[in-house]
Amino acid sequence: MSDGARDQNQPAPEGGGAGNESWKEKGVALRAFFYIFGTHLFAGFVWLLFYVGEHAHK
Numbered sequence: 001m002s003d004g005a006r007d008q009n010q011p012a013p014e015g016g017g018a019g020n021e022s023w024k025e026k027g028v029a030l031r032a033f034f035y036i037f038g039t040h041l042f043a044g045f046v047w048l049l050f051y052v053g054e055h056a057h058k
Helices: 003-009 021-054
Strands: none
Touching: none
């Protein structure tokens, strides 16, 4: 048996490691929050530009 095959048969490390599924779920949720927040922030800025442009003295 080669070393590579032996590594595949070992169980995943337990605890708070980066391979933990809950750690990955938290990362995805955090990323989604920032993407959604950033998209709303950008949309608000675009809305502000249209609002200011509509009320500009011409």
